[in-house]
Structures are given as structure tokens and as C-alpha cells.
Amino acid sequence: MFQRIKKGSGIALAVFLLFLANNCGIKTDKELMKELVAIKENCNLGDNTKHGWKIDDCKNDEVEKTKKSIKEKGVANSLPTLVVAFSGEDDDLAIISTFFFNWNIGNSFDLNKIAKNPELIDDKVAKEFLKAFDKRKEDRYTRYALRALANVAMIKGMQDEYWKIVDSLPKDDIGKGQFYSAAVTYGRLSVFDRIKERAEIGKPFDQLSMISSTGIIQDLTDEELKELCPWWSKYLDSENKSTAKSASRNLIFKCSGEFVDNALSSIEKRIKEMPAKDAKDFRFSVNFSRCDEKRLSEEQCKKAETLKNKLEKM
Numbered sequence: 075m076f077q078r079i080k081k082g083s084g085i086a087l088a089v090f091l092l093f094l095a096n097n098c099g100i101k102t103d104k105e106l107m108k109e110l111v112a113i114k115e116n117c118n119l120g121d122n123t124k125h126g127w128k129i130d131d132c133k134n135d136e137v138e139k140t141k142k143s144i145k146e147k148g149v150a151n152s153l154p155t156l157v158v159a160f161s162g163e164d165d166d167l168a169i170i171s172t173f174f175f176n177w178n179i180g181n182s183f184d185l186n187k188i189a190k191n192p193e194l195i196d197d198k199v200a201k202e203f204l205k206a207f208d209k210r211k212e213d214r215y216t217r218y219a220l221r222a223l224a225n226v227a228m229i230k231g232m233q234d235e236y237w238k239i240v241d242s243l244p245k246d247d248i249g250k251g252q253f254y255s256a257a258v259t260y261g262r263l264s265v266f267d268r269i270k271e272r273a274e275i276g277k278p279f280d281q282l283s284m285i286s287s288t289g290i291i292q293d294l295t296d297e298e299l300k301e302l303c304p305w306w307s308k309y310l311d312s313e314n315k316s317t318a319k320s321a322s323r324n325l326i327f328k329c330s331g332e333f334v335d336n337a338l339s340s341i342e343k344r345i346k347e348m349p350a351k352d353a354k355d356f357r358f359s360v361n362f363s364r365c366d367e368k369r370l371s372e373e374q375c376k377k378a379e380t381l382k383n384k385l386e387k388m
Contacts, residue, residue, distance in 0.1 A: 126218030
């Protein structure tokens with residue numbers, strides 16, 4: 075299906091991409107497209123262990139120039155060209171665009187603005203991104219484009235198309251859980267049923283990933299906390315120390331009332347029952363008590379401080 079067009083074909087390749095973009099109905103940035111082609115021509119993409127996250131030995135600092143260009147243009151203006159490069163027939167350009175999806179589109183602050191104004195990303199661009207990812211999903215490097223894909227799909231309300239890709243993956247795909255955790259940032263409560271399901275049926279590291287990813291959602295609403303706090307509480311007694319630690323951290327950092335009480339009591343119990351070297355890891359959780367926010371009661375703050383002191387002395 076895909077191929078690697080040999081170096082030295084830069085002009086022909088750029089013309090081909092413009093043709094492809096016109097066929098998709100996607101308006102691209104000619105200068106950015108030239109920069110992507112220049113990376114193919116003048117940089118070393120390495121072997122498949124580096125594809126998607128590392129590009130070496132550029133003759134004229136092409137990668138840094140393109141990073142600067144994408145920062146200046148912003149996500150909304152850069153995404154169409156990156157998607158066209160990703161969806162074309164040249165593997166090298168797909169690898170290069172994946173590098174930039176991973177570097178910027180997966181975690182750019184621009185996305186917060188776009189989330190409030192989804193129309194900044196054309197529907198055609200989002201659909202083409204999903205379509206291209208589906209075609210390339212067996213290429214392992216595309217996982218570096220995953221967070222960008224999830225962000226775009228959730229922001230654009232294309233959850234059905236996204237989960238169709240996820241459901242088509244083999245059950246034993248070791249990285250399948252990443253698709254769930256990646257969807258949380260902008261999917262929020264709309265993906266919670268999926269998150270809970272994955273935590274129940276997935277591997278221990280999937281369980282940890284689901285709990286950790288929900289814990290870093292910004293500005294959780296009361297409605298979201300009403301769902302999340304009881305769910306996190308279920309994992310306080312997990313045999314997996316990392317899972318229990320993440321759950322207690324989320325409860326102490328995000329919740330209040332009985333949920334904080336339960337988290338602190340769970341840590342207190344572990345201090346008594348676990349070897350010191352294991353119990354000490356729960357310092358991570360109590361360090362997230364924020365008494366200045368007045369979310370925790372005075373009694374809870376004192377208990378958190380007492381536990382913190384105990385753990386530091388262990």
C-alpha cells in the first residue's frame with residue numbers, strides 16, 4: 075500500500091502532495107510542505123526503532139527550522155499539511171509528519187483554544203487524519219501520532235470514528251490501553267465508561283494508566299468528580315502498589331470529604347503493614363495535600379502532615 079519514494083525526488087513529491095491535497099479538498103501550506111520534503115531529502119530518519127520520535131543528522135538544521143515554523147503557524151494552520159503528508163503514499167513523509175504530531179500536536183497549548191473553537195480544525199482534515207491512521211495502524215511508528223489523533227478526534231466530536239479504530243485492534247495488542255488514556259484529555263467524562271472497562275479487563279499497567287490519565291485532567295467539574303472520586307477509591311486497596319499510589323494521589327489532590335479520609339487511612343494502613351522501602355513510595359501521594367486550597371479539613375491536613383513526617387523518617 076505504501077512505499078518510500080527515493081531521495082532526490084523532492085519537487086515531484088511536493089507536486090504529488092499538492093495533487094493529493096486537492097483531491098482531499100484540504101488546503102495546505104506550501105512552505106511547510108517544502109520543509110517536510112527538505113527533511114526527507116537532507117536528514118537521517120534512522121531505522122524503525124527511531125521512526126516517529128527521532129530524526130538525526132540534518133544537513134541544514136531542517137528539523138529545528140520546521141519546529142519554529144509550526145510554532146509560528148500554530149496547530150490549526152499546520153495540521154492540514156501534516157495530515158496530507160501522513161496520508162500520502164510515501165512512508166518517509168508519514169514518519170516525518172508523525173514526528174511533528176508527537177512533538178507538538180499531541181500536547182500543544184494551542185489545543186486548549188481549539189477545544190473551545192473546534193471549527194478551527196476543518197472536518198475534512200480530522201476525517202482524513204482518522205482515515206489515514208486507520209490505514210497505517212499496523213506500522214508501529216504511528217503510535218507516536220496517537221495522542222495528536224485522540225486530541226483531534228475528541229475535540230471534533232468524532233469519537234465513534236476513533237473507537238472504531240480502537241475496536242479493530244487485536245485484543246492482545248500490548249499498546250491498546252494507550253488509545254484509552256490518550257482520549258481522556260479532551261474526551262473527559264464522555265470516555266469514562268470506556269476507561270472503566272479498560273481498567274477492569276486490561277493488564278495491571280493498563281489499570282495504572284487509566285487511573286493516572288484521569289488524574290491529570292485539568293479543571294475537573296463537580297459532575298466529573300462525582301464519577302471519578304468513587305471510582306478511584308475502588309483501587310486504594312489494590313495489590314499493585316503503583317495503582318494504589320496513583321489512586322490515593324488523585325483522591326488527596328482532587329477530591330474532598332470521605333474520599334480524602336479513605337485515602338489517608340489507606341496510606342496509614344500501608345505504613346503499618348508494608349516494608350518501609352515500599353511504604354515510603356506513598357510520600358508521592360501525601361505530598362499532594364493542598365491545605366491552602368481549603369478543600370481538606372483542618373483534621374485532614376494534620377493527618378496528612380503526620381503521615382508525611384512518618385514516611386520521611388522511614
